[in-house]
Amino acid sequence: MVDDTDTMDLKEIFRTMDCDGSGTISQKELLDFLKAVSGDIDAEEVKDIFNKLDSSNDRSIDFDEFKLMMDNMKSLGWTKETQDADTISEEEIRRVFDIVDRDKSGSLSKREAKRACNLIAEKFGIKEVDKWLSEQDVDGDGVLSYAEFKMSIAGNLLIDI
Template sequence: MSNLTRTQEKELKEAFDIFDRDHSGSISARELKAVFKNLEISASDQDIKNAMKQMDINNDGEISFSEFSRVMEAQFYRKYTHEEIRAAFDHFDKDKSGYISADELRMTLSKMGKTFRKDEVDKMIKSIDKDGDGRISINEFMDLLN
């Protein structure tokens, strides 16, 4: 039984759908590698193989949503180190301004295979942006993850 809220389950399904690029209902090693590449995350074939082995419980060579959920659910309750948060933030902050702009967020999401309208991205920024300056600072990003 899952301890996730409906919102968390929905977010997890949205993340799964980003990885499941062919909409087959499962994630293949090829799809996992493509997502990592699009996110500019260096992952060797062995890294992909290890990730697949960790998540593919029934050893069918694909990651189902239930397998993905089992592994990712723990991430909702995990506390991230400052270094992990900084690395994730820096991945979004392409111009190294110290802030994530709406354009940077939209560009990164697009690389992940998700296209959002400007108003949708603006809504995401607004939900995280505590000081109302229209962008996400490292502190606002940290609040989101912890």
């Protein structure tokens, strides 16, 4: 049985994945998210799971379907993992940035980073989001540009090696 903390975490992840704010997740949103947090994703398996969960054939899944899908992904061996700096590509960093940048402003607000805390922290080894944001905001404008984000990720990974 899933406890309240797990449900809250899943709801936060669901909201992060729901890039268009529709209250449902499309197959593309799901694949983009899973590729961003783990390079070890079989797109065909994800598509099969997605199609099985989409009983209404509307090409989207709601939160209850999402919870079931995450259980299925875990049973296939999927886990979020921290990567070393030399294994993360520019494309992966950009993909994560684009997912986290929900308002598509080209920078990450504190709120966006906090909402995506699970994604950022586990993928890139960030221990404390508030501290990370304040340390990496080089120009002091209160947000992280893509350049600041990219530099902070490379720096955190290099430190953790």
